Amino acid sequence: MDPKPAGKTDRPGKRINAKRLAEDLDVSISTISRAFNKDAVIAPETRSRILDYADQLGYRPNPYAQSLITQKSRIVGIIVSHLENPFYPEALRGLSEALREAGWHLMLFTVPSGKTPDDILPLAISYQPEFVIVMAVTVSSRAQEVAERAGTKLIYFNRRDPDSSTFYVICDNAHGGGMIADHFLDTGCRRLAYIAGFQNASTTLDRWRGFRDRCIERGISDVWREEGYSFSYEAGYSAAMRLMDRRPRPDAVFCASDIIALGCIEALRTEFGLRVPEDVSVAGLDNIEMAAWPSHSLTTYSQPLDRMIEATVKLIEEISIGAESEKVAWQIRGDIIVRKSTRPMPGGKDAVTLPDKPS
Amino acid sequence: MDPKPAGKTDRPGKRINAKRLAEDLDVSISTISRAFNKDAVIAPETRSRILDYADQLGYRPNPYAQSLITQKSRIVGIIVSHLENPFYPEALRGLSEALREAGWHLMLFTVPSGKTPDDILPLAISYQPEFVIVMAVTVSSRAQEVAERAGTKLIYFNRRDPDSSTFYVICDNAHGGGMIADHFLDTGCRRLAYIAGFQNASTTLDRWRGFRDRCIERGISDVWREEGYSFSYEAGYSAAMRLMDRRPRPDAVFCASDIIALGCIEALRTEFGLRVPEDVSVAGLDNIEMAAWPSHSLTTYSQPLDRMIEATVKLIEEISIGAESEKVAWQIRGDIIVRKSTRPMPGGKDAVTLPDKPS
DNA sequence: TCGTTTGCAGCAATCGTTTGCATTATTTTC
DNA sequence: GAAAATAATGCAAACGATTGCTGCAAACGA
Known part of the structure; x- marks a missing residue:
C-alpha cells in the first residue's frame, strides 16, 4: 500500500x-x-x-520554475501613494482579498514622500508582474510606455488619464459632486464652496466639475473654490482657515474627500467656533469608515468600492485570458449618504439617512 | 562604435x-x-x-530565473489582519519603504474576516518568500512549523509568542502601561480602568500587566478591567458603555489601543454626556496620526515605529546573510505623549506636551 | 627566457517546471 | 479478430539565469 x-x-x-x-x-x-x-x-x-x-x-x-516556463507570474503589483488617507487602506484590503480569491498574488509598493509613482514604477515592473494597479493621483503618460516595454499592463484605480487610453476604474465623481450640490441647495444653502484636493488629480477636477455645473444649472453661478493641494486632514484644516477668512462666509462646503472634510470641520469648530451643520454644512466624498463615527457623522457620497474592486478584478481576468476586453474603462455610480454634518431637509424628511452609530 | x-x-x-x-x-x-x-x-x-x-x-x-537557480527570492511576505486599525497602515507603509530600500520585495496578504492568519499562511508561503512578517494578534504555534517546512522564516511584528522562540519585534508594552498608570495617578485619578483588546493577544496582556502592576505598586489594588474583544472603534465604544454602568464610575480609562480610546471617548461624550478629561481621563497606546488631531488630542504611549521597523529589517538582513543573529527578539521602549484627553498635571507644568494641531 | 601568478572570459551543468509530440495500453468498431 | 480510435503516460526541449571549473593571455619574477 x-x-x-x-x-x-x-x-x-x-x-x-x-x-x-x-x-x-x-x-x-x-x-x-x-x-x-x-x-x-x-x-x-x-x-x-x-x-x-x-x-x-x-x-x-515551484512557482519560479512555473513562471519561468509559462511566462506568466500571476502577480499583480500595486502602487499606493497615500496610505495615510483611510480610503486607500480600505481599497487595498478589498483588492487584496478579491485578487487572492481570483488566484493572484499582490506585490505592494508604496511611494515615499518626495517621490512620485513614476519613480517607483520601474521597480514595480522589475518583478514582471502581469499587471500593475496604480492607486495614486499623479502619473505621467510615459508610465504607460515604460510598462508596455516590460510587458506589464497598467490599470488606474480611482484615477483616469485624460490623455492615454489606459485601463481605469473610477467612481462617477462628477455625479457625486452634483448630488452634493443638490443636497446643499435642497437644504437651503446658497453660498457654496469647494475645497480641492491635489490640483491636477482627475478626482479633484471631476468632483469640482460636477459640483459647479449643477450649481450653475440651478442658478448659483458663484461657487468658491479653495485649493487644498492634497487629500489630507491637514489640507482640509488649513484650506478651511483660508476659506473662512472670506466675506461673506460660505454656508456649505463640499470637500474633495472625506479626510479633507474632517480636517475642515475641525478647523471650523476649533478656529472659528462655528457649529456644523447649524452655521456651515460640510460634506465629503468617499464614505470612509470613519465618516460614520458619531463624532463626525459626515454627509458624503460613497465610492462604490465593492463594485469598483469587482470591476478591477474582472478587467484583470479578462485581459489575462486574452479576451481583449472592449470595456477599457469603468465608471461606477455611488450614492449620497446623508448624515449630520449637513443641515436637515426643510420638509423634515431626510432622503437617505444611514445610522451613524457603531453597530 | x-x-x-x-x-x-x-x-x-x-x-x-x-x-x-x-x-x-x-x-x-x-x-x-x-x-x-x-x-x-x-x-x-x-x-x-x-x-x-x-x-x-x-x-x-529575469527574477524568476534568478530565484530558481539561486534559491533566494528577495521576497518578504506580510500578513496583516486588521488594516482597519490605522496603526497597521502606518506600520505597513514604513515597512514597505524600509524593505524596498534594503532591496526586498513585499508581498501582501490580508486576512479576511472570519479567517485567521493561520489560514492564510500556506498561501503566503506558496510563493516561497524568504521571510513572512506577521502583523496579527492570533497565530497558532503550528504556524512556525508550517513555515519552517517551506524554508521560510517567520517574524512577528507587534506581537510576541509566549511559547515558541520565533523572532519578534514589539514595543515595551508593559512599560507603556506603567507610564500611563503613573500619569493617571500623578494627575489625581484614583478609580482606574482598563479596556482590553483582543483577549489573548500579547499586546492586550502586556499592557494590562504593566498598567495593573504599577497601580498596585502605588497602592491602588482595585483596577477594573473591561473586555473589548478586539482592537477597534466599535469595541471601545461598547466597552465604554458597559464600563460606565458600573458604580462608582472610573475617573480614568486606559485603552489597549488608540482606536479603542477614540471609540471610548465618543461613547462617554455621546452616550453619557461626560466630559473628557474633566470627568474622565482617557489614554490610549500606539500614537497613531489621528491621535494628534485637535478633535481627539489623545494622550497616549507611542509605539516607536521607526525603530521597530529598523529592527525588523536588520533582523531580516542578518538572518539572510546567514549570520544567525543572537538577538532573536527586540523589545523597544516608547514614550508617553501627553495631550488633552487626560487631566493636566496638578502643578500646572506638563511633563511632555506635544502640539496637537496639524502642522 | 621560461615558469608562475593573475585577471578575465567561456563552458556546461543546474534550478524545477510545462508542453508538443511520440509511444504505449486500452477500448471501440466493423 | 484486425484495424482504428481513444486514453494515458513518457520523452525531451525549452524557460533564463548562476557559478565552479577550465583555459588563455598578459604580467611578473628570477
Missing part, C-alpha cells in the same frame, strides 16, 4: 521537487505536473495518488 | 534575455550575468559596455 519504497520518505537534504515525487511514485515528471494542472489529461486515480502523496510530503510546484 | 551588428536592435518577437545581449555584444552569457553581479570578477570596461547596452534595450535579468 505504501506508495513508495520504504525509507525514501525521509530522504535527507534536497528539497522535494517533482522529480522526487516522480521517482517515489514511479511515474514521470510530466505526470506530476499534470496532476496539478486542472485541465490536463490524466487518469483520475493517478492524479489523486499524486496529490495525496504530495500533500503528505508538503510538496507544491 | 555600434556595439552590435546593425539591424539587430529591433529584432522582432522574442523578449530580450541574456543570450540576446551576449550575441549582440559578442560575449558569453556568463559575462552578462557577471556584469549585473556586484561582486563578480569582470573587467570594468566590459561591465559598463554591457550595462550601457542593457540599459539601451531595457534589459533586466
Whole structure:
C-alpha cells in the first residue's frame, strides 16, 4: 500500500521537487505536473495518488520554475501613494482579498514622500508582474510606455488619464459632486464652496466639475473654490482657515474627500467656533469608515468600492485570458449618504439617512 | 562604435534575455550575468559596455530565473489582519519603504474576516518568500512549523509568542502601561480602568500587566478591567458603555489601543454626556496620526515605529546573510505623549506636551 | 627566457517546471 | 479478430539565469 519504497520518505537534504515525487511514485515528471494542472489529461486515480502523496510530503510546484516556463507570474503589483488617507487602506484590503480569491498574488509598493509613482514604477515592473494597479493621483503618460516595454499592463484605480487610453476604474465623481450640490441647495444653502484636493488629480477636477455645473444649472453661478493641494486632514484644516477668512462666509462646503472634510470641520469648530451643520454644512466624498463615527457623522457620497474592486478584478481576468476586453474603462455610480454634518431637509424628511452609530 | 551588428536592435518577437545581449555584444552569457553581479570578477570596461547596452534595450535579468537557480527570492511576505486599525497602515507603509530600500520585495496578504492568519499562511508561503512578517494578534504555534517546512522564516511584528522562540519585534508594552498608570495617578485619578483588546493577544496582556502592576505598586489594588474583544472603534465604544454602568464610575480609562480610546471617548461624550478629561481621563497606546488631531488630542504611549521597523529589517538582513543573529527578539521602549484627553498635571507644568494641531 | 601568478572570459551543468509530440495500453468498431 | 480510435503516460526541449571549473593571455619574477 505504501506508495513508495520504504525509507525514501525521509530522504535527507534536497528539497522535494517533482522529480522526487516522480521517482517515489514511479511515474514521470510530466505526470506530476499534470496532476496539478486542472485541465490536463490524466487518469483520475493517478492524479489523486499524486496529490495525496504530495500533500503528505508538503510538496507544491515551484512557482519560479512555473513562471519561468509559462511566462506568466500571476502577480499583480500595486502602487499606493497615500496610505495615510483611510480610503486607500480600505481599497487595498478589498483588492487584496478579491485578487487572492481570483488566484493572484499582490506585490505592494508604496511611494515615499518626495517621490512620485513614476519613480517607483520601474521597480514595480522589475518583478514582471502581469499587471500593475496604480492607486495614486499623479502619473505621467510615459508610465504607460515604460510598462508596455516590460510587458506589464497598467490599470488606474480611482484615477483616469485624460490623455492615454489606459485601463481605469473610477467612481462617477462628477455625479457625486452634483448630488452634493443638490443636497446643499435642497437644504437651503446658497453660498457654496469647494475645497480641492491635489490640483491636477482627475478626482479633484471631476468632483469640482460636477459640483459647479449643477450649481450653475440651478442658478448659483458663484461657487468658491479653495485649493487644498492634497487629500489630507491637514489640507482640509488649513484650506478651511483660508476659506473662512472670506466675506461673506460660505454656508456649505463640499470637500474633495472625506479626510479633507474632517480636517475642515475641525478647523471650523476649533478656529472659528462655528457649529456644523447649524452655521456651515460640510460634506465629503468617499464614505470612509470613519465618516460614520458619531463624532463626525459626515454627509458624503460613497465610492462604490465593492463594485469598483469587482470591476478591477474582472478587467484583470479578462485581459489575462486574452479576451481583449472592449470595456477599457469603468465608471461606477455611488450614492449620497446623508448624515449630520449637513443641515436637515426643510420638509423634515431626510432622503437617505444611514445610522451613524457603531453597530 | 555600434556595439552590435546593425539591424539587430529591433529584432522582432522574442523578449530580450541574456543570450540576446551576449550575441549582440559578442560575449558569453556568463559575462552578462557577471556584469549585473556586484561582486563578480569582470573587467570594468566590459561591465559598463554591457550595462550601457542593457540599459539601451531595457534589459533586466529575469527574477524568476534568478530565484530558481539561486534559491533566494528577495521576497518578504506580510500578513496583516486588521488594516482597519490605522496603526497597521502606518506600520505597513514604513515597512514597505524600509524593505524596498534594503532591496526586498513585499508581498501582501490580508486576512479576511472570519479567517485567521493561520489560514492564510500556506498561501503566503506558496510563493516561497524568504521571510513572512506577521502583523496579527492570533497565530497558532503550528504556524512556525508550517513555515519552517517551506524554508521560510517567520517574524512577528507587534506581537510576541509566549511559547515558541520565533523572532519578534514589539514595543515595551508593559512599560507603556506603567507610564500611563503613573500619569493617571500623578494627575489625581484614583478609580482606574482598563479596556482590553483582543483577549489573548500579547499586546492586550502586556499592557494590562504593566498598567495593573504599577497601580498596585502605588497602592491602588482595585483596577477594573473591561473586555473589548478586539482592537477597534466599535469595541471601545461598547466597552465604554458597559464600563460606565458600573458604580462608582472610573475617573480614568486606559485603552489597549488608540482606536479603542477614540471609540471610548465618543461613547462617554455621546452616550453619557461626560466630559473628557474633566470627568474622565482617557489614554490610549500606539500614537497613531489621528491621535494628534485637535478633535481627539489623545494622550497616549507611542509605539516607536521607526525603530521597530529598523529592527525588523536588520533582523531580516542578518538572518539572510546567514549570520544567525543572537538577538532573536527586540523589545523597544516608547514614550508617553501627553495631550488633552487626560487631566493636566496638578502643578500646572506638563511633563511632555506635544502640539496637537496639524502642522 | 621560461615558469608562475593573475585577471578575465567561456563552458556546461543546474534550478524545477510545462508542453508538443511520440509511444504505449486500452477500448471501440466493423 | 484486425484495424482504428481513444486514453494515458513518457520523452525531451525549452524557460533564463548562476557559478565552479577550465583555459588563455598578459604580467611578473628570477
